[in-house]
Amino acid sequence: xxxxxxxxxxxxxxGQKASDAYTEIPTLDMGAYLSGEEGALEELAAKVRHIQxxxxxxxxxxxxxxxxxxxxAYGKLQEFFALPMEAKLNYRINELSxxxxxxxxxxxxxxxxxxxxxxxxxxxxxxxxxxxxxxxxIQAGTRFVGPNQWPxxxxxxxxxxVAYQQEVLxxxxxxxxxxxxxxxxxxxxxxxxxxxxxxWSRNAHYxxxxxxxxxxxxxxxxxxxxxxxxxxxxxxxxxxxSPSGDWLEVNYIEGGIVVNTGEFLNRWTNGxxxxxxxxxxxxxxxxxxxxxxxxPNHDTVAEPLSTCVSEDxxxxxxxxxxxxxxxxxxxxxxxxxxxxxxxx
Numbered sequence: 209x210x211x212x213x214x215x216x217x218x219x220x221x222x223g224q225k226a227s228d229a230y231t232e233i234p235t236l237d238m239g240a241y242l243s244g245e246e247g248a249l250e251e252l253a254a255k256v257r258h259i260q261x262x263x264x265x266x267x268x269x270x271x272x273x274x275x276x277x278x279x280x281a282y283g284k285l286q287e288f289f290a291l292p293m294e295a296k297l298n299y300r301i302n303e304l305s306x307x308x309x310x311x312x313x314x315x316x317x318x319x320x321x322x323x324x325x326x327x328x329x330x331x332x333x334x335x336x337x338x339x340x341x342x343x344x345x346i347q348a349g350t351r352f353v354g355p356n357q358w359p360x361x362x363x364x365x366x367x368x369x370v371a372y373q374q375e376v377l378x379x380x381x382x383x384x385x386x387x388x389x390x391x392x393x394x395x396x397x398x399x400x401x402x403x404x405x406x407x408w409s410r411n412a413h414y415x416x417x418x419x420x421x422x423x424x425x426x427x428x429x430x431x432x433x434x435x436x437x438x439x440x441x442x443x444x445x446x447x448x449x450s451p452s453g454d455w456l457e458v459n460y461i462e463g464g465i466v467v468n469t470g471e472f473l474n475r476w477t478n479g480x481x482x483x484x485x486x487x488x489x490x491x492x493x494x495x496x497x498x499x500x501x502x503x504p505n506h507d508t509v510a511e512p513l514s515t516c517v518s519e520d521x522x523x524x525x526x527x528x529x530x531x532x533x534x535x536x537x538x539x540x541x542x543x544x545x546x547x548x549x550x551x552x
Contacts, residue, residue, distance in 0.1 A: 230263040230450055233458050233466075239270035242382065253389035260390065260469055264484030265448045267440065267464040271382070273375055275463060278439055278498075281372035284365045285496055288333060289413040291361060299357040301334060304349065305538055306408070307357045308333050311415070316429035316541045321449060321485045326423035329490060330412045337377065337407040338370045345404070350506060351535060352406050369411075372498070376437055377407065380502040383435070383467065391477065392515040401504040406530060414445060414488055414495040425488035425495070432537035433470030433501035434530075440464045443495035449485040472503065472533055475525045478512035506531040 236255055240248035259266045288296070293310065301307035312327035336354040339346055345353045358366045384402060385395040414425040425445055440446075446458040446466075458466060474483040488495075511527040 229452055230259075231454075231456070233265050233267055233448060233456055234259055234263070235267045235269060235461065235464070237270050238268055238272075238382070241386070242270070242272060249385060249389055249395065253386050256386050257390040260481040262482070263448070263450060264482035265458070265466060265468045265486070267458070267461055267466055268383075269461065269464055271379060271463075271465055273379055273439070273463070273465060277368075277371050277375050280364075280368040281498060282496055284362060284368045285333070285411050285413070285498070287362045288359055288365065288411075289331065289496070291359070295359075295361060296331075299333070299359060302357070303351075304354070305351045306334050306336050306354055309542075314426070314542050316427045318537065318540050319427065319429045319485065322422075322428040324422070324427040324429070326420055326427070328424060328426045329417060329419060330414045330425050330488070332413075333411040335369055335373070335409050335411060337373055337405065338366075345506065350531065351538075352408055352531075353506070369409075373407075373409070373500075376409070376500045376502070377405070379465065380405070380407070380435065380437060380500075387435075391480075391513060393513070398504070401508045404505050406503040406506050406534070407500060409498050409500040412497050412499070414443075414491050414497070416491055416493050416495075419490045425490050428485050428487040429541070430474075430483035430485050431468065431470035431499075431501065432472060432534050433503055434473045434476070435502045436466075436468050436470055436499055437502050438466040438468075438497060438499045440466055441495055441497045443491050443493055445488045445491040445495050446497075447487050447489060449487075455487070470501065471537070472510055472530060475528065475533070476510040476513060476516075478516035478521065479524050480516045501534075503530055503534065 236252065241252050296308050299308040301309050309332045311329055311331045314328045316324045335356050336352055338356060339354050341355060346355055381402065384398040388395050388397040440458060440460050442460050444457060444460065447455040448458060450456050469481045469483050471483040473481050508530045509527045510533065512523040512525060517523055
């Protein structure tokens with residue numbers, strides 16, 4: 209099926225100048241772009257291009273994301289994870305890949321940079337972008353689109369999380385033109401591919417527990433997604449693998465939002481934009497995070513973009529639909545009782 213991942217890490221390590229090497233996760237400012245300043249889009253796109261070709265992670269600031277919406281979402285998630293296990297298991301992940309996953313539900317066997325053998329320590333609630341029950345994808349029983357399983361024990365949970373989803377969706381749409389220009393495409397190139405995005409969040413609790421050898425909050429892996437959008441958690445733990453092989457801490461920046469490339473965009477860009485490996489080490493105190501996978505429409509095909517293919521760089525991947533790729537990824541890395549097909 210042509211599922212092998214091409215991170216271009218070998219090319220980067222040979223061709224990247226030492227002075228260009230990243231020793232920390234870069235920060236970008238959306239302010240001038242959002243205010244419509246002339247040339248701001250092109251300038252920001254050039255920075256994103258360099259980052260996505262050389263480290264794959266950055267933090268965005270001055271993006272207009274309301275902090276109170278984020279704070280309410282985090283508060284409701286903490287309430288959910290504080291429920292007794294018996295109550296949480298009432299919302300256990302189902303065949304549509306939506307719901308609760310208890311600790312030790314994943315082993316990222318598709319990782320290219322670590323032989324992951326121990327089950328991850330985090331517990332997670334998967335929530336899809338909320339859609340009406342009559343939505344065609346829900347009626348068709350499509351994975352990753354809902355309907356969501358909303359906890360009835362927590363007042364205002366659904367409202368807080370849907371408000372958060374809408375802000376993430378708005379943020380994602382703001383950065384699509386940046387990626388289009390970064391790839392030498394018209395600024396509206398991705399619009400038609402994101403009319404009904406397959407977007408879900410991995411709402412995770414990383415407990416402060418002692419890990420076994422080669423065990424993590426979440427093991428070294430690359431995301432499946434086109435793009436991942438993650439507000440920085442105040443409690444440290446997220447680490448990113450640099451091209452030089454060092455694990456870089458993602459330091460807390462007030463209001464900062466981490467954005468990184470996933471494997472689907474890596475395929476779409478013919479290996480040009482890196483799906484950088486990352487991990488979460490067990491924290492010293494409980495850590496909560498909301499990672500949203502901002503994917504295009506379910507039937508979008510990752511056929512290498514024309515601006516990423518040349519005589520010297522022919523297509524490296526077979527074209528593949530988004531829904532087929534993410535299904536393969538989840539089924540490979542998630543245990544059977546966590547919505548995947550991996551044996552326990």
